[in-house]
Amino acid sequence: QVQLVESGGGSVQAGGSLRLSCVASVYTYQTPIMGWFRQAPGKERGGVAGIIVNNGLRYYADSAKGRFTISQDIAKATLYLEMNSLKPDDTAIYYCAASRGVRWSDWLSGTNNYWGRGTQVTVSS
8 A cells, every 4th residue: 555645735826836745655666657636626636747757757737837847756755746836726636646557547547546635735816
């Protein structure tokens, strides 16, 4: 079983920045893809940014490109999401997600991921 614990959420004004962290109990071949999902009120949960642990290849949703940066510190078993130029539309619960599968489609489908409990991000205008 993989445990994921997020931190770093909070309330900021539009244009501000936040850095989310996710500490994983396992950060190895058992979790080949790590990343972040988010869910806003009344909307489905969707992938925001992901990283393939072994080679650092990254995925970004269109809404995150140019503003968010995903990174990892394997030695610390920690995943990060640096969020800049935040907008009210970024308001959501952000979840750390680790895929059991090795394909982006595995991770993006969300059906076979390990999940953290989430951290709230609120962006005010």
